[in-house]
Amino acid sequence: MMFARWVDIIGHKTFAFRRQFSWAFHPAVQSRHNADLRILTGYSVKSPPTTSPLRPSACPGLLRVVQALDGGICRIKLEGGSIRSDQARAVAQAAQLYAGGEIEATNRANLQIRGIGVHQAALIDSLLAADLGPATAAGDDVRNLMLSPSAGIDRHMLVDTRPLAREILTSLQTHARFHELSAKFAVQLDGGEALAMLAHPHDLWLSAADLGGELSLVFGFAGCPTDRPVAAVSLQDGHALVIAVLETFLELARPDQTRMRHVLAERSPEQLLQILAKRVPLRSVDKWRRRVTAPGLHLGTYAQLQKGLVHVGVMPPLGRLNPSMLNGAARLAEQFGDASLRLTPWQSLLLPNVRQADASLVTRQLQDLGYLIDAAEPLTHLVACTGSAGCSKGLADTKGDARLLGALRKNERSQDQVHLTGCARSCACAHTAPVTLLASSNGRYDVYFRDAALPGFGALQARNLTIEAAGALLDARPRSPLDA
Numbered sequence: 001m002m003f004a005r006w007v008d009i010i011g012h013k014t015f016a017f018r019r020q021f022s023w024a025f026h027p028a029v030q031s032r033h034n035a036d037l038r039i040l041t042g043y044s045v046k047s048p049p050t051t052s053p054l055r056p057s058a059c060p061g062l063l064r065v066v067q068a069l070d071g072g073i074c075r076i077k078l079e080g081g082s083i084r085s086d087q088a089r090a091v092a093q094a095a096q097l098y099a100g101g102e103i104e105a106t107n108r109a110n111l112q113i114r115g116i117g118v119h120q121a122a123l124i125d126s127l128l129a130a131d132l133g134p135a136t137a138a139g140d141d142v143r144n145l146m147l148s149p150s151a152g153i154d155r156h157m158l159v160d161t162r163p164l165a166r167e168i169l170t171s172l173q174t175h176a177r178f179h180e181l182s183a184k185f186a187v188q189l190d191g192g193e194a195l196a197m198l199a200h201p202h203d204l205w206l207s208a209a210d211l212g213g214e215l216s217l218v219f220g221f222a223g224c225p226t227d228r229p230v231a232a233v234s235l236q237d238g239h240a241l242v243i244a245v246l247e248t249f250l251e252l253a254r255p256d257q258t259r260m261r262h263v264l265a266e267r268s269p270e271q272l273l274q275i276l277a278k279r280v281p282l283r284s285v286d287k288w289r290r291r292v293t294a295p296g297l298h299l300g301t302y303a304q305l306q307k308g309l310v311h312v313g314v315m316p317p318l319g320r321l322n323p324s325m326l327n328g329a330a331r332l333a334e335q336f337g338d339a340s341l342r343l344t345p346w347q348s349l350l351l352p353n354v355r356q357a358d359a360s361l362v363t364r365q366l367q368d369l370g371y372l373i374d375a376a377e378p379l380t381h382l383v384a385c386t387g388s389a390g391c392s393k394g395l396a397d398t399k400g401d402a403r404l405l406g407a408l409r410k411n412e413r414s415q416d417q418v419h420l421t422g423c424a425r426s427c428a429c430a431h432t433a434p435v436t437l438l439a440s441s442n443g444r445y446d447v448y449f450r451d452a453a454l455p456g457f458g459a460l461q462a463r464n465l466t467i468e469a470a471g472a473l474l475d476a477r478p479r480s481p482l483d484a
């Protein structure tokens with residue numbers, strides 16, 4: 001079965017694939033079925049990685065284990081953040097057998113396994129066997145499409161985005177041209193759900209909208225659905241629009257231009273629209289603005305569109321799970337839900353399709369497994385990158401310091417997000433948090449408050465503070481005005 005998948009992957013004879021995997025077409029390789037697979041899965045050790053020859057990536061993928069201080073990292077990109085319970089068990093088992101048992105929920109609603117040792121090949125093999133791999137090897141990096149974690153079940157949604165998302169993901173993975181995209185190039189498809197990440201910028205975003213009684217998709221470039229859209233298309237043209245935008249980007253972008261914002265630095269959105277209008281019928285949008293919903297909906301129990309069913313949201317502390325936490329959530333999803341889990345861009349977990357009557361039992365059991373269930377818990381408002389414990393660029397142990405800060409602030413009622421980052425790359429947070437602690441040395445941080453008028457992390461408040469001093473500064477911080 002695994003070899004069949006390998007053959008399937010080889011079947012996509014794209015230029016990029018042939019270039020990246022030319023070693024795999026050597027007769028000696030093709031004649032050894034089992035060894036083939038091992039070579040495929042082990043190429044991160046001995047063979048060229050799968051990455052765009054035009055815009056190479058150092059980011060981890062499922063087929064490309066990237067080394068960090070604490071071992072290899074394998075990133076498992078999930079379709080719409082969704083994972084079957086049997087797949088979750090496979091991830092937990094792979095982390096236990098072939099790595100240090102550390103699993104992370106990422107801010108793009110994916111999972112990654114850290115601390116991978118010498119058994120990379122076996123780990124990747126097991127994930128491929130669980131059907132967690134990309135449709136094509138070269139498609140792994142570019143399957144970056146974010147949906148709401150409550151897509152298809154949210155009472156407030158205008159559109160179930162999942163069928164269109166499947167079409168887009170298939171195109172991203174199977175059109176050879178799209179494999180020239182950077183691994184960071186990402187699309188957001190928003191169905192108008194209440195539970196929606198509206199702060200992470202995407203190269204292209206589309207949002208469901210009722211325009212004069214007609215369900216449409218408004219869209220914009222290099223931003224979020226809370227921005228002003230540049231135009232709209234009919235629902236039926238959603239896929240064609242995405243294809244047209246990706247093709248237009250690739251036609252206009254130089255190899256060093258990896259993101260839409262780079263192209264927009266040299267061309268106006270109107271110039272892009274002129275090109276797009278020749279390929280897809282566009283309509284103008286005057287007054288539409290995305291409805292902004294309450295924060296914190298990723299935690300707790302919420303009624304679904306489907307009568308009598310709820311989704312239950314919980315959070316692993318600082319986005320870290322161990323195998324028993326993931327196995328436990330999988331078991332509960334099988335027992336009380338539809339045997340699936342959804343990851344969220346808040347680095348949290350959601351169990352969909354739970355009967356209302358079972359919700360409190362499920363929540364209690366998730367808490368017993370180690371998940372945070374209550375927004376009153378300070379750790380649910382803290383986000384921290386790997387930091388110096390696992391990353392050579394980290395100047396401080398951000399995870400450890402975040403736990404300390406959480407304990408110091410346990411009586412603090414503020415629900416503003418605080419982001420601890422080991423360096424300015426800001427891996428853990430795709431948007432600017434209300435408060436950022438940027439490591440300056442071990443255990444010390446510069447403190448920034450978000451300011452809509454300033455770029456980057458915002459307004460610098462203090463330099464080189466200990467965690468205790470930073471906590472005191474946050475406690476004294478006036479509420480809100482800076483949270484633009």
Ligand code: SF4
Nearest residue numbers: 385391394422423427
């Ligand atoms: S933000 Fe910096 S220190 Fe933190 S994980 Fe990313 S590169 Fe490493």
